[in-house]
Amino acid sequence: MRDKPSTQATLQQVADAAGVSLATASRVLHGSGGRTVREELRARVLAEANRLRYVSHAPAQALARATTSIVGLIVHDIADPYFAAIAAGAMRAARDHDLMVMVACTFREPQLELEYVARLRAQRARAIILAASAFTGTRFLADLADHLAGYADQGGRVVAIGDHGPGVDAVIPSNYAGAQLAAEHLVSLGHTEVGVVSGPDTLATVADRLAGFQSVLPATAVAAGDFSRDGGYAAARELLTARPSLTAVFALDDVMAYGVLAAARDLGRDVPGDLSVVGFDDVPGAADVGPPLTTIRLDLAELGSRVLGLAVAPPNGSVTVPASLVVRSSTAVAR
Amino acid sequence: MRDKPSTQATLQQVADAAGVSLATASRVLHGSGGRTVREELRARVLAEANRLRYVSHAPAQALARATTSIVGLIVHDIADPYFAAIAAGAMRAARDHDLMVMVACTFREPQLELEYVARLRAQRARAIILAASAFTGTRFLADLADHLAGYADQGGRVVAIGDHGPGVDAVIPSNYAGAQLAAEHLVSLGHTEVGVVSGPDTLATVADRLAGFQSVLPATAVAAGDFSRDGGYAAARELLTARPSLTAVFALDDVMAYGVLAAARDLGRDVPGDLSVVGFDDVPGAADVGPPLTTIRLDLAELGSRVLGLAVAPPNGSVTVPASLVVRSSTAVAR
Numbered sequence: 001m002r003d004k005p006s007t008q009a010t011l012q013q014v015a016d017a018a019g020v021s022l023a024t025a026s027r028v029l030h031g032s033g034g035r036t037v038r039e040e041l042r043a044r045v046l047a048e049a050n051r052l053r054y055v056s057h058a059p060a061q062a063l064a065r066a067t068t069s070i071v072g073l074i075v076h077d078i079a080d081p082y083f084a085a086i087a088a089g090a091m092r093a094a095r096d097h098d099l100m101v102m103v104a105c106t107f108r109e110p111q112l113e114l115e116y117v118a119r120l121r122a123q124r125a126r127a128i129i130l131a132a133s134a135f136t137g138t139r140f141l142a143d144l145a146d147h148l149a150g151y152a153d154q155g156g157r158v159v160a161i162g163d164h165g166p167g168v169d170a171v172i173p174s175n176y177a178g179a180q181l182a183a184e185h186l187v188s189l190g191h192t193e194v195g196v197v198s199g200p201d202t203l204a205t206v207a208d209r210l211a212g213f214q215s216v217l218p219a220t221a222v223a224a225g226d227f228s229r230d231g232g233y234a235a236a237r238e239l240l241t242a243r244p245s246l247t248a249v250f251a252l253d254d255v256m257a258y259g260v261l262a263a264a265r266d267l268g269r270d271v272p273g274d275l276s277v278v279g280f281d282d283v284p285g286a287a288d289v290g291p292p293l294t295t296i297r298l299d300l301a302e303l304g305s306r307v308l309g310l311a312v313a314p315p316n317g318s319v320t321v322p323a324s325l326v327v328r329s330s331t332a333v334a335r
Numbered sequence: 336m337r338d339k340p341s342t343q344a345t346l347q348q349v350a351d352a353a354g355v356s357l358a359t360a361s362r363v364l365h366g367s368g369g370r371t372v373r374e375e376l377r378a379r380v381l382a383e384a385n386r387l388r389y390v391s392h393a394p395a396q397a398l399a400r401a402t403t404s405i406v407g408l409i410v411h412d413i414a415d416p417y418f419a420a421i422a423a424g425a426m427r428a429a430r431d432h433d434l435m436v437m438v439a440c441t442f443r444e445p446q447l448e449l450e451y452v453a454r455l456r457a458q459r460a461r462a463i464i465l466a467a468s469a470f471t472g473t474r475f476l477a478d479l480a481d482h483l484a485g486y487a488d489q490g491g492r493v494v495a496i497g498d499h500g501p502g503v504d505a506v507i508p509s510n511y512a513g514a515q516l517a518a519e520h521l522v523s524l525g526h527t528e529v530g531v532v533s534g535p536d537t538l539a540t541v542a543d544r545l546a547g548f549q550s551v552l553p554a555t556a557v558a559a560g561d562f563s564r565d566g567g568y569a570a571a572r573e574l575l576t577a578r579p580s581l582t583a584v585f586a587l588d589d590v591m592a593y594g595v596l597a598a599a600r601d602l603g604r605d606v607p608g609d610l611s612v613v614g615f616d617d618v619p620g621a622a623d624v625g626p627p628l629t630t631i632r633l634d635l636a637e638l639g640s641r642v643l644g645l646a647v648a649p650p651n652g653s654v655t656v657p658a659s660l661v662v663r664s665s666t667a668v669a670r
Contacts (some may be wrong), residue, residue, distance in 0.1 A: 029457065043446060046453055050481050053488070068458070070437070078438070079423035079619060079636075081416060088414035091440045095447075100403070102437035103413075105426045111378060112430075118381050119435055122364065123403070146385050153388070196366055229619070258623040284414060288564070288593040290625020301414075 009052035017048040027098065029054070040320045044306040071311055072120035074104045074113060076132045080227070080255060081283035082300060086131055086161065089304025097312050098261060099126065106132055108200065108227075110140040114147055121151045127311035130168070131304075137202060141165075159310040161203060161303060163318075170318040171307045175205055176298040178323030179212030179215040182250050185294070185325055190334040195239040196234050197260055198224040199252050209252045209280060220246060225256065232259025240267055240275075247275060247334040254279035254286045254295055259290060261330070272332035282326055287326055292328035341460060344387035347621045349581035352383040362433065364389070406646055407455035409448060410439045411467045415562070415590060417635060421466055421496065432647050434461065439466055443535070443562075445475040449482055456486040464648035465495040466501070466639075472537060476500075494645040496638060497539060498653070505653040506642045510540055512633040513658030514547030515660060517585050520629070520660055521552060525669040526583040528555045532576040532595055534562040534587050539643025544615060545588045560591065567594025575602055575610075582669045584608060589614035589621045589630055596624060596665070607667035610656035617661055 016024035021040055027037050028045040037045075046052075073090055075083040087103055094101045102125070104116040113132065126150065145165065148158050152167075160170040165187050186194055196219040198208040213219065223239045225231030232251055236259060239247060251257035257279030261271060269275045271291055279286060282297035303321060310319075355376055362372050363380040372380075379586040383389075408425055422438055422624075429436045437460070439451040444457050448467065455463050463486065480500065485501075513628035521529055530634040531554040534541040548554065558574045560566030567586055571594060575581060586592035592614030598607060604610045605624055614621060617632035638656060 029453070039446060042450065046482075047478070048451060050478075050485055053485060060374060067502070069454070070458070077422050077423060078413065078426065079416075081414075081419070081620070084416070084419040085414050087438070088440065091413065091438075092442070095442075100437060100439060100451070100458075103422070103426075104435055105423065107430075114381060115377065116435070118384065119404070120365070123405070123435075124383070143382070143385075147381075150388055152384055174361060176614070178593060231621070258620070261625065284564070285593070285620045285624075288597065288625070289620075289623045290627070333358065 009049075009054040009056065014045065014049045014052055014054045017052060018044040020045060023114055024179050025049075068124050068126055069099050070120075070125045071099050071101050071308065072116070072123075072125040073101050073134055074106060074128065074130050075103060075104055075115050076108050076227070076242045078103055078105055081285060082253065082281050083131060085284055085300035086304040086307075089301035090129065090131075090308040091304075092301070093305040093308035097308070099312070101308075110137065114140075114143055115332075117144065117147045121147070121156060124154075125156065127157040127159065129307050129311055130164055131160065131307065145189060157311055159307055161307050169315055170312050171173045171303055172312060172318055173298050173303065174320060174323040175208035176212035176215075178280060178298070179250075180216050181323065181325045182280065182296050183213045183216035184246050185327070185331065186250065186276065186278065189248075189276065189331060191217075192244050192334070193220045193242060193243070194248045194250060195220060195236075195246045196222045197235040197239065197249055197251040198222050199227040199231070199256070200224065203227075206252060213250055217332065219250075225259075227256060229255050229259040229262070232256030232280040233263045234259070236260040236263035237267070240264070240269065245291065248278070248331070249275065250278045252280055254281045254283045256291060257293055257295070258289055261291075261293075272330050274335060276331040276334070278331060282284070287328065291330050294328045294331040295326055297324045297326045339668045344389040345463040346389065349380065349384045349387055349389045352387060353379040355380060360384075369637060375389065392493065402483070402497040403459050403461060404434050405455075405458060405460045406434050406436050406643065407451070407460040407463045408436050409441060409451050409463065409465050409467055410438060411441055411443050411562070413438055413440055416620060417588065417590070417616050418466060420619055420635035421639040421642075425464065425466075426635035426639075427636070428640040428643035432643070434647070436643075441459050445472065449475075449478055452479065452482045456482070456489065458493065459489075460491065462492040462494065464642050464646055465493065465499055466642065491528075492646055492650075496640055496642050504645050504650055506638055506645060507653055507655045508633050508638065509655060509658040510552075511544035511547035513615060513633070514585075515551050516658065516660045517615065517631050518548045518551035520662070520666065521583050521585065521611065521613065524583075524666060526552075527669070528578070528581050529585060530571075530578060530584045531557045532567050532570040532574065532579045532584055532586040532591050533557050533559040534591070535559065538562075541587060548585055554585075555597040560594075562588055562591060564590050564594040564597070567591030569594070569596045571595040571598035572602070575599070575604065583613070583666070584610065585613045587615055589616045589618045589628060592628055592630070592665075593624055596626075596628075609670060611669070613666060622663065626665050629663045629666040630661055632659045
């Protein structure tokens with residue numbers, strides 16, 4: 001009975017060998033259906049499938065079922081802890097639904113986002129999650145809408161983090177309101193001359209955070225850079241050199257704020273004695289930088305898990321997730 | 336000619352409409368072949384494919400070709416900056432080969448690693464990259480070897496980061512030699528009473544780093560925790576409370592070292608005045624913690640890009656990548 005089979009095993013043979021129902025074997029091997037299979041049964045099915053050299057022909061099944069167990073997740077850059085934390089949250093949730101997450105990075109190129117949508121469509125992904133902030137160019141948005149409509153025609157589900165238009169259910173971070181919290185915090189500490197380290201102005205997140213902040217506390221100066229530590233560093237150096245009277249800097253995300261802290265160190269500005277710094281996102285690590293960063297917290301793992309939840313549910317509208325102020329050691333009363 | 340077609344378009348029609356060869360259209364839409372298509376042609380093909388509602392039937396092609404354009408990447412946790420940086424490196428390299436990377440997280444459960452291998456095999460992934468450190472249980476290793484053999488029988492390619500046995504080409508970080516560098520650095524600063532914050536002893540990386548360190552400087556005490564900030568925090572609290580005479584701590588990875596720094600702060604131990612701390616990996620962010628972390632650097636993006644390179648190349652043996660000491664502000668002469 002332990003000999004290698006000479007002909008291809010069927011799913012029924014695997015189920016029989018493992019002592020489970022055909023439906024259970026199918027759930028384990030094809031990732032179909034929402035119900036979870038007990039760890040022990042799962043192990044037995046996998047072992048027997050392997051022993052019998054069962055080949056599940058997922059592509060053939062994808063043709064038959066028109067969808068796969070794949071969910072595509074499109075991010076700007078997985079090395080950015082913001083996206084990494086969201087992806088981890090989505091992957092944990094995917095596990096409960098027996099789905100696999102395929103992460104694609106656009107490296108902030110609109111053309112690559114279009115291409116990945118086309119690829120995921122061709123792979124018959126069950127859903128596409130647009131986790132990257134929408135680019136704002138109208139030409140791009142029209143092209144993207146076109147691609148997504150084609151995917152939806154095939155029965156694909158599209159969801160997003162951040163507003164991607166009326167047709168797309170989204171989990172929407174409170175970018176505008178969160179940035180207002182940052183401004184109110186600085187106002188309460190007596191800051192009036194404040195610089196903003198901003199991101200690429202083609203991103204909707206940037207526009208929302210900037211507008212929210214300025215609705216409370218108009219910035220003395222704004223400098224834009226890449227959404228990266230180096231981008232934050234360069235923009236902060238520019239700001240602090242041109243405007244030495246600034247007593248605070250708001251960085252539109254935490255990773256840029258890391259660059260602001262480094263620039264302040266290099267320019268001999270003590271944080272928070274000479275300069276207060278506020279970030280946005282509360283990425284893992286924000287509590288460990290020197291000094292621990294005051295920031296606007298989004299629950300990133302929860303964002304990821306909720307957007308995966310949207311991806312597997314029928315269309316039901318968007319949800320907004322709150323942002324909150326976390327005061328650590330990088331802000332103090334204006335000198 | 337701009338009307339919506341009523342019947343399904345063929346690849347030839349897309350190629351004609353875009354004014355490109357059939358081969359070029361195929362490369363753009365199916366991600367086959369290694370050659371890169373110019374951005375402009377690619378955009379034209381995608382636009383026409385979308386306009387004509389061309390459906391590429393990737394699953395059908397996968398059956399015909401026996402492989403897809405997917406490379407599976409199995410990591411422990413994508414929210415860990417070590418894996419995020421490796422994944423980003425692999426994704427950048429994948430782009431040059433017209434491949435998509437599908438990341439799966441095991442959350443450090445051996446059973447999930449087996450399951451993902453089975454899933455990727457069913458999806459006809461072109462290659463599987465085992466980026467997570469191998470678990471050391473012999474039962475697990477036998478099961479994994481069995482699954483991978485089945486996948487290889489189908490023509491799949493398996494590569495790894497870290498030694499996964501003789502059949503698997505790997506990019507091997509210098510864990511043993513890197514940990515020796517950490518120990519030599521502490522010896523040169525006069526430290527003799529040193530604690531090690533270690534990870535789960537089921538992981539090969541842990542065994543290698545611990546052995547390398549101890550070959551130079553036998554640890555006064557070792558405490559194990561999860562490979563996470565919280566794991567590092569708990570282990571460091573235990574060590575520093577039980578052994579107040581320790582003058583240095585070596586954490587087996589940077590994220591654990593962040594926890595060590597936090598524990599030292601909470602216990603009122605000044606770093607580096609009272610206590611030196613050394614990490615391992617040089618993850619993005621290690622230069623930004625308070626104080627900036629002395630660590631053993633691995634070029635993580637390069638690790639990711641090289642392992643992707645192995646995945647698309649014919650079997651040719653493993654390569655070792657070097658580790659180097661980066662001295663920042665968390666280490667000083669023993670008090």
